[in-house]
Amino acid sequence: MDLLPALQASPGFLMFACALLGLAVGSFLNVVVHRLPKMMEAQWHSDCAELAGKEPEPAAKYNLWTPRSACPKCGHSITAMENVPVISWLALGGKCSACKTPISARYPLVELLTGALSVAVAWRFGYSAAMIAALLLAWALVALTFIDLDTQLLPDDITLPLLWMGLLVNTAGTFTDLRSAVLGAAAGYLLLWCVYWGFRLLTGKEGMGFGDFKLLAAIGAWFGWQVIPLVVLVSAGAGAVIGGLAIAFSGKGRDVRIPFGPYLAVGGLVALFAGRALVTAYLGFWPS
Numbered sequence: 067m068d069l070l071p072a073l074q075a076s077p078g079f080l081m082f083a084c085a086l087l088g089l090a091v092g093s094f095l096n097v098v099v100h101r102l103p104k105m106m107e108a109q110w111h112s113d114c115a116e117l118a119g120k121e122p123e124p125a126a127k128y129n130l131w132t133p134r135s136a137c138p139k140c141g142h143s144i145t146a147m148e149n150v151p152v153i154s155w156l157a158l159g160g161k162c163s164a165c166k167t168p169i170s171a172r173y174p175l176v177e178l179l180t181g182a183l184s185v186a187v188a189w190r191f192g193y194s195a196a197m198i199a200a201l202l203l204a205w206a207l208v209a210l211t212f213i214d215l216d217t218q219l220l221p222d223d224i225t226l227p228l229l230w231m232g233l234l235v236n237t238a239g240t241f242t243d244l245r246s247a248v249l250g251a252a253a254g255y256l257l258l259w260c261v262y263w264g265f266r267l268l269t270g271k272e273g274m275g276f277g278d279f280k281l282l283a284a285i286g287a288w289f290g291w292q293v294i295p296l297v298v299l300v301s302a303g304a305g306a307v308i309g310g311l312a313i314a315f316s317g318k319g320r321d322v323r324i325p326f327g328p329y330l331a332v333g334g335l336v337a338l339f340a341g342r343a344l345v346t347a348y349l350g351f352w353p354s
Contacts, residue, residue, distance in 0.1 A: 081188045084201070088184025089151035091205050092177030099176070099212040101130055102221055140165035151177040172212075180208050183335070190339055199235045200338055203228070203288060207331040210281065214327030220277025225284055232287030242290035246354070250286025253294050255279045278326050285334040292353050293341040297333035305329040 105128065112122040127133070135144040142164035148154045155174045162169060183204040191197035206228050214220055229251060236247040258279045265273035286294050309324040336344070346352050 077189070077192065080193060081185045084184040084188035085181050088181035088201075088205075089177050091184070092180030092208070093149065093151045093173075095180060095205060095209045095212075096173050096176050097130055097135065098209050099216065101128070102209075102223065103213060103217045103219060105129060106219070106221060106223075137162040137164060137167060139167040151181075176208065176212060180205060183208065186339065195238075196240050199231075199240060202231065203338060204335065207334055211328040211331045214277075214325040218275070218323060218325045220275065220281055220327045222277075222280070225277060225280040229280065229284040229287050232284055232289075235288065236290075241288055242292070243354075246290030246292060247287050250289065250291040250294060251283045252286075253291045254282035254284070254286030254297075257294065257298065258282050274326050278330060281327060281330050281334075285330065285337060288334070289337045289341050292345050293337040296341060296344055297330065297337050299333075300336050301326065301329040301333040304332050 108125060108128065115122040135149065136142060137144070140162065142162060148158065148163060152174045155169060155171075158169065160169050160171060161167065184201060187197055187200045187204055191200055206224055210220055210224055213224075232241075233244070233247050233251065236242055236244050241247075242250070258274065262272070262274055262276075262279070265271070282294070282297065285297055305324065305326060308329070312324060342352060
């Protein structure tokens with residue numbers, strides 16, 4: 067019996083492989099979450115200087131790959147052995163090996179979350195093109211969640227490719243038909259756009275950012291207009307509960323700003339794993 071076909075027929079092997087892949091990707095997502103907003107800020111400063119007719123200040127090369135990750139306190143470069151997902155953090159006791167500055171527990175948590183979602187995707191979709199697409203979506207939602215938590219930004223560099231990817235994936239009807247995907251993208255954007263302007267006209271304040279529109283549009287492109295009410299309901303419910311607790315414990319009253327992107331990401335994951343089943347169970351049929 068050939069080993070490779072036997073492994074390919076084993077769901078356990080697939081989930082194990084996706085767990086390892088997810089942990090590695092989670093380590094990279096920590097870099098994305100930390101560096102992408104800084105890269106965006108540097109680009110904004112450069113663009114503003116050009117618009118003002120000034121020469122942009124020269125800056126050291128800084129992207130997702132360069133320079134190597136280092137301790138922000140002492141500058142110690144992270145070695146390969148210190149960059150093994152989860153295990154390195156545990157082995158180091160959650161501290162820099164050089165200066166003993168604490169390393170945030172969020173780093174291994176992002177890795178574990180990405181690994182767990184990757185296993186769930188492998189379990190849900192098995193060996194298929196849908197699994198590969200779903201992995202990319204889940205990883206992007208993890209990155210967007212933590213970037214929004216840190217900066218209250220949802221970068222176009224992630225949301226717009228995610229939108230177009232959803233439309234392309236569904237040209238083959240992977241998650242929904244193309245017509246539903248196009249309508250979903252339009253409905254997702256326009257729904258939150260209307261909410262934004264309604265809130266602004268009533269209160270004179272901005273209730274959410276344009277990145278939220280694009281993220282819901284992307285989710286609509288992936289799963290169709292049919293799941294938009296479900297995603298909004300889940301997102302609003304999660305936001306009300308968690309956001310209410312955050313306001314209560316922050317001591318800042320209603321002035322505290324709550325990013326909506328993480329809750330949209332939760333809604334998107336619900337749509338990924340059970341959107342069609344939940345909509346069908348509620349309506350008794352799948353709208354077309």
